[in-house]
Amino acid sequence: MKNNSFEKAKTAFLQTRSHRGLFTVTAILSVVYFYVIAFTFPVGVSLLFALLIAGEIFHVYQVLSFIFTTWDTSYLHKRDPSFTPHVDVFITVAGEEADIVEETTRAVKNMTYPDFSVYILNDGYVAKKENWKEAEDVAEKLGVFCITRKTPGGAKAGNINNALRETGWGEGNGLVAIFDADHIPHADFLSKTATYFFDPKVAFVQTPQFYRNFAKNYITRSAWEQQELFFGPICRGRNRFNGVTMCGTNMVLRRDMLCSVGGMSEDSIAEDFLTGLLLHEKGLTSVYVPEVLAEGLAPEDFLSYSKQQFRWARGGFDALAFGFLSRRHLSLAQKFQYFSSISFYFSGLVVVMNALIPVIFLYTGMIAFTVSTMFLAAIFLPYIFLTLYMIQLSSNFSFTFRALTFSMGAFTIHIKAIWAAITREKSSFQVTPKKQVEGNFVSLVIPHIAYIVLVLGGIPIALMREGFSASFIANIAWAALMVGVFVPSIYAALPSGAKSHSKHVARTVDKSVSVSV
């Protein structure tokens, strides 16, 4: 029974649906909602109103871009099962535990594909990991190649580029498959991905980044559920625009094309994102395979999760700084897709703004607009509920409360990344820990806790000023809503958030993985 649910988890999020009638109604309602609040509501305090409108522009943009992307998620590229070129399989390692590397390498070796070589790309030495020799031991034990880099630079991208150089750089028509140390491929991974390269324009094929430990604890579950919306309808929708996002693992690339853009981009900590963009800029084709063909590990503690999210956000802003919007050779749709990916990380600013508006009211009585709270409800509730339902329906009901609250609760990470990008602060590439880091990470959610304190402190002030007025109650309810959204992040930061759900779940997951491998 539990095995069934594990198997279901690997397919459910990919069974996307595009309800165009619902999309159309939601789009119209979003625009109407924005028009009403922007142009018909009497302005209260201009600054607050401007901030609110800016936030709503962002929200409506997100809704419309989601609709645009997922309007048709059925597009599939053609493949030729008889096309089986040579593949060099790279397993990137930077100090991960030997058992994890060994498990992945064994699975790679067991792939049913006629022509491939296996390389462990050992970056442990340059990453100054004490266990760096272990990767070499694993390679020797399993009879695969090991390339241990001795000259640092470029982090994971540097490691891959070094391996490309060691294996002939851009020579030949071969392919390169890349797996992170914890991403265990299924036996049919290559036979289901390399076959797309019969089309000479295809530069890379990306598959979903499934977390096999998703059921382990609150954080792994939330992290996976956040991924589902992206790897479900969004990635499937991007297939049709030739705008698939490269995700750095569980992917196959055409060696000569990769080398034609200088290998993996070493200019950003989101090397994959930028490399994909450069390949698209050359007019090459990307393919998303909507099937879980490899299984990795989600961050198991809040610190690791936060680091991973920061790396992605910072990488996104790097890409923005890269100026892709002005690049001539990207189509408008591709630019739009890349911008949509990056713009997600601006949501932290909007969350803060939405959270602060009721707090500002509690302390000062200032409001963004002077309209009946019921009128606002009449236009806001249909808009928000229809939007949520649309997302739910198109993701085959994979989008969850946990995913929503983790996205919103990550506002601190997003803002930190924005600040780091503005100040051009150097952020080093850090591999997401594959095993749980024990501890209490409350320091990561101090802003969330401060918000609750701020709300509680503001209540008596507003009560003395306003009494139980409609504005007071509505603002308290808004603040309570935001508190409710932040609480899961606080819970996740506590040791209890990283506690295993149950031994039974853990056992089941282990068993499922061994079955699937």
Place this chain on the structure above:
Amino acid sequence: MENEVKKTEAAPSWISTDFPIILMLMLFAALLSIVFFREQSLRLDESQSIWQTSRTVMGMLSLVGKDVHVPLYHLILHTWQIFLGNDVAVDRLLSLVFFLLSIPAIYSLGAICYGRKTGIFVAALLTLSPFMNWYGNEIRMYSMFVLVAILHEYFFVKIWKRGDFMDWFWFALVSVCGMYTHYFFFLLVLCDMIFYFFHKEIFPKDAFKKFFKIGIFLIVCFLPWALFVIYLGGISSSEPALTAPSTVDLFNTFSQFLFGFQTDHLNTILVSLWPLTVFLGFLALRKGKGMAPETLYFLIVFLLPNVIAFIVSLTLSPIYLTRYLIFTIPSMYLFLGWLFSTYPKTLSLAVKCILIALMAATLVFEGVSASTPVKENYEEASTFLERNASASDIIVVSAPFTIYPMLYYYRGPATLTTLPIWNQEANGPIPAYSKDELVKDVATLEANHSNLWLLLSYDQGYQKDVELYFDTHYQKLYSDEFSPGLTLYEYKLRY
């Protein structure tokens, strides 16, 4: 022995477990009626029902035909009165019976859609609903409308779940009853049609043909009444004039469906909490918890009639009245039952308990509070007038249709009339108000009377004019408010 075991297992479990619970809920509702609602004064609408049903059948049908209602409830009440008399408590008992029957009905609907636990939960909500308790104790068709709506929805769901002959038969029969219970029943039929359009695939193959035939049957059944109303010269309302609703009214309706009639202040607090509904929506984002067809149906039945009535009221003619939309309450509760069932167990239990506690508290408050806005204390006003108005005085009520409850209660020596002056026994609508007519009417009333008692309730847009006229022309001797919006003044006409 083995057979015995099998028999026990095969026995429907709800008989042993849920039946006592549902029975307890029904007893509880009956008890509430005795404690809180039975002794309340007759209200305007109720007095109209009693007045209409006290005629001959044809006389009653004529009155109802000219009113904004259909006659099934009045016919049943008329028959009820023949056997049990027309005491207020006895007449209210009929509405209570409908309300009590709604409890097992909604349980059954909830149980076939979402399982017995949700069935019990929605039955508990209905039992504790301040709104339902109010109309379950009012001599009007509203609790019957709810029962018919639940049965209609039950057989509609049964059609797509099973679809045997009896489901179709009862669906058609209940629909005919619904059409003759309230004009707004057509909105429910519209919801059925829209749902069928979206979910044709879940219905039996020949469903369209059968629905079509039932549609024709309904039209044929309703035609006599439609022709009768046309023959009478159309609807000429003798009820309060409606005004175009605002969004506040819309949300007040939703609030009242859950928490009943509360004071403005409490109601403001309740409806201003609306942002929390967004959080309740967020909580429902659960993996694999999609919306079943039943849920979509209940959502349509809950929202669409409210929205249609609201939009029609804004654009064509005001028809928006919360009690007309009472039939959407079961679908609202069923939707909530589904919503909460999607939450994790502990959270679900907590949210359910909070809602039940809130509804129970507001029910008590609605029952005991003198400031409940819909309370109409004509009984106390009449008793006061019986004691204080003499034969040389005249009692004037405005708006004119508020004379019905006074006619029911008042047994004093003073003459009872209305402003504008209206003979309710004669055919035709209530005379329109004008300032000139007011002067003439007051001049007529002034003759031969020393004091005038003016009882104002139900402002039809001229209450202030009437009050101002008397204030500026006569000496005010007394004023008192007997219930919210029901005010009595005494003026000296002659010395």
